[in-house]
Amino acid sequence: MSVWQLVAVGLVMLLGLVGVLVPGIPGQAIVWAAILWWALTDVTPAAWSVLIGATALLLLVQALRALLPKRRPKQTGAPPKVLMIGGLAAIVGFFVVPVVGGAVGYLGAVYGMERTRLGSAGAGRASLSSVMRATGYSVLAELYACLLAVGAWICVLVMG
Numbered sequence: 001m002s003v004w005q006l007v008a009v010g011l012v013m014l015l016g017l018v019g020v021l022v023p024g025i026p027g028q029a030i031v032w033a034a035i036l037w038w039a040l041t042d043v044t045p046a047a048w049s050v051l052i053g054a055t056a057l058l059l060l061v062q063a064l065r066a067l068l069p070k071r072r073p074k075q076t077g078a079p080p081k082v083l084m085i086g087g088l089a090a091i092v093g094f095f096v097v098p099v100v101g102g103a104v105g106y107l108g109a110v111y112g113m114e115r116t117r118l119g120s121a122g123a124g125r126a127s128l129s130s131v132m133r134a135t136g137y138s139v140l141a142e143l144y145a146c147l148l149a150v151g152a153w154i155c156v157l158v159m160g
Contacts, residue, residue, distance in 0.1 A: 017091050017146055017147065022084075028061070038153065047156065049156075053149075057145050061142055069138060085113060086131075089108065094144075
């Protein structure tokens with residue numbers, strides 16, 4: 001696979017990661033399609049292993065969505081910008097501090113923005129709690145599944 005194709009696959013995966021944060025865009029399907037594209041072009045056992053693992057993980061998260069609370073972003077009381085920046089901070093945090101940085105980035109960004117907007121630490125914590133109940137758990141579960149799939153893709157590219 002050429003470098004330009006890898007860049008295109010990476011950009012599609014990035015679009016999928018952002019798509020998880022935006023209601024109505026099938027982010028998980030976009031990430032999976034990018035991994036499928038890569039695996040069909042780069043026919044190696046490692047590529048097929050990533051495809052099989054990503055498929056299993058993304059299907060598991062889809063099955064578990066029924067157990068997670070439904071996304072209700074309007075009921076959080078937080079502006080949509082806060083939720084989007086929280087998600088982007090989770091994506092950056094996942095790669096800066098592998099795996100745990102995603103949750104830290106999401107929680108930290110939402111709390112920081114809400115504390116600034118509302119003016120006190122108690123109000124920021126209350127708003128963070130409301131955001132997590134209304135959207136946070138389902139967004140983090142879907143985002144982490146996609147981030148783990150993208151992380152596996154990156155590991156195979158770097159190692160192999």
